[in-house]
Amino acid sequence: MSVSPTCNLLCDESTDDIVSMDADICSDYHESFDHSLIDDEEFIVNMFNSEVDHQKQGSELLAKYRKLPELVTSRQEAIKWILKVYSHSQFRPETAYLSVNYLDRFLLSHSMKPRKGWQWHLLSVACLAVAAKMEETSVPNLLDLQLIEPSSRFLFKPKTVHRMELLVMSSLKWRLCTVTPFDFVHYCISKISCFNPQRDGFGSVFSHAADLIISTRTVIDFLACPPSTIAAAVVLWATDHSVDEQNLGCFHKRLNKDMVRRCYNLIRKNRSQLLHINSVQKPEHVAVNDKLRVVFGGSCDD
Numbered sequence: 001m002s003v004s005p006t007c008n009l010l011c012d013e014s015t016d017d018i019v020s021m022d023a024d025i026c027s028d029y030h031e032s033f034d035h036s037l038i039d040d041e042e043f044i045v046n047m048f049n050s051e052v053d054h055q056k057q058g059s060e061l062l063a064k065y066r067k068l069p070e071l072v073t074s075r076q077e078a079i080k081w082i083l084k085v086y087s088h089s090q091f092r093p094e095t096a097y098l099s100v101n102y103l104d105r106f107l108l109s110h111s112m113k114p115r116k117g118w119q120w121h122l123l124s125v126a127c128l129a130v131a132a133k134m135e136e137t138s139v140p141n142l143l144d145l146q147l148i149e150p151s152s153r154f155l156f157k158p159k160t161v162h163r164m165e166l167l168v169m170s171s172l173k174w175r176l177c178t179v180t181p182f183d184f185v186h187y188c189i190s191k192i193s194c195f196n197p198q199r200d201g202f203g204s205v206f207s208h209a210a211d212l213i214i215s216t217r218t219v220i221d222f223l224a225c226p227p228s229t230i231a232a233a234v235v236l237w238a239t240d241h242s243v244d245e246q247n248l249g250c251f252h253k254r255l256n257k258d259m260v261r262r263c264y265n266l267i268r269k270n271r272s273q274l275l276h277i278n279s280v281q282k283p284e285h286v287a288v289n290d291k292l293r294v295v296f297g298g299s300c301d302d
Contacts, residue, residue: 044187048254050179051226058223061104065220071107072220078103078124079218085128085148086214091136093210094182098131099124100217101178106171121154126164134176181213184231191250192239209238212267215274225263229256233263 065072079100086096103123112119125146132139140148142158156164169176189205212234216222222230232251233243241247243264248257267274 044252045254047179047183048228048252050183051228054179054226055224057105057108058225061108062220062223064108065223071112074112074120075103075107075220076218078120081121081124082128083214085145088148089132089140089145091132093214094180095128095131095135096214097180097182097217098134098176098178099128101180102127102130102168102172102176104223106168109171118154122156122160122164123168125156125161126168129161130165130168130176179227181227181231181234182210184228185209185213185235188231188235188251189239191252192235192241192247205235205238209234212238212274216267219266219270219273221266221270222263225259225266226256228254229259229263232260233267236260236264237267 065075082099082103083096085091086099106123106127112123125142129139129142129145132145139145142161143155146155185206189209209231213230216225216230216234225233232248232255235241236243236247243261248255248260251257251260
């Protein structure tokens with residue numbers, strides 16, 4: 001007897017672009033992580049093995065977007081809507097990241113006309129809906145999900161979104177559990193020298209790192225960076241560490257250190273755009289050092 005792969009993902013339906021993790025969500029996410037895995041060599045190696053295909057796929061996406069810059073504008077609008085709904089719904093950070101991951105991978109194998117706004121919005125709704133069903137314990141129904149950000153000109157019937165979800169999932173060959181920087185970020189924080197998670201506030205650093213990881217999705221150049229290198233570069237930046245050999249030596253030997261440097265420099269280069277995405281922070285988000293204030297809501301002094 002075969003079981004439909006859609007059974008757990010398709011549920012019955014009856015009817016300010018700010019990226020910032022809520023403190024309670026951050027705490028829940030941190031507490032749910034099995035910290036014993038940080039020192040599990042087999043687990044870490046498996047994570048690196050899981051991202052082997054990422055760089056090739058990312059390079060193909062980057063080449064496509066550079067060849068068709070009009071797609072980038074439409075992609076930015078799609079991401080803007082996804083991030084607004086993510087913030088309003090207080091979804092887990094991985095939900096936002098996966099939504100954009102699904103959108104990019106779909107676009108790698110499909111042609112979308114940049115001016116067909118309804119197609120892009122339908123794709124955005126479907127990608128977010130699938131990601132939320134993968135990551136969240138409670139998901140708004142499809143009509144409510146669309147009405148969270150009512151400025152859109154389009155409102156799709158649930159059955160229309162369901163069909164698009166199926167197209168997205170089949171286009172991704174049902175590979176929905178993909179490795180992300182969030183799979184590496186706890187490990188990276190734990191390995192940073194001179195940083196004590198208990199003393200220096202793991203939750204605060206993780207919250208700011210999560211904001212920055214999600215913001216990197218708005219800059220296409222980060223597509224060429226494997227998840228592990230994004231996580232390492234973000235954590236180094238967020239904890240005010242440089243990308244020198246000593247700090248890079250704290251990480252696993254499988255980490256591509258040259259790519260971490262490239263990613264770190266991309267953060268520095270695109271700081272103004274990332275600042276725009278994270279321009280308003282909740283009062284409970286307290287920076288742990290000057291670098292965090294620069295990246296996550298303060299003035300830029302250098």
